[in-house]
Amino acid sequence: AQSVTQLDSQVPVFEEAPVELRCNYSSSVSVYLFWYVQYPNQGLQLLLKYLSGSTLVESINGFEAEFNKSQTSFHLRKPSVHISDTAEYFCAVSALRDAGNMLTFGGGTRLMVKP
């Protein structure tokens, strides 16, 4: 079984400041790693994913996450946030044997960007 811990339930930050949303996982098997974003009253949208290869993955809107196997972490970062980044962010993992789609989610981190 896998578990995911998102250490911060809420992260307030000023616009244009950098942000890091932390995610740690535990698993006895190899996993795929994901970050999803949920805007109010909407479904989840995939932000970025790590399946294999380079441990640093990037999204099209400036977010990046680095897979650290030794620390079992997959923290999400953005060097300069915008008001429009205000949303709930979920880290998720899936065991390779589950083929990447039966996801175990963390509890979520609410990013609140203030002007």
Next chain:
Amino acid sequence: NAGVMQNPRHLVRRRGQEARLRCSPMKGHSHVYWYRQLPEEGLKFMVYLQKENIIDESGMPKERFSAEFPKEGPSILRIQQVVRGDSAAYFCASSPRTVSEAFFGQGTRLTVV
């Protein structure tokens, strides 16, 4: 290509009634997943279905909950004799095959009064 469609978006049921939640996957997607999001919590996996088959239902409560994905038509998550604790957002996701991105619907928010 429309995204994953869930309906209704909002559903209110009285205790003891039945709730039926529908999910139409994206065109060409034969894998469907249901998740439940309780208030102030992350999503929890419930069930994984392919056409006419339940592949994994390890996250489904043992009683009152059932899911199907018939050969024709949407996937249905059915909750019988709803209780207040069933109030949650239920999300469906679909993918075309294994080891590929799952696309989520906008969810059905069930309120039991």
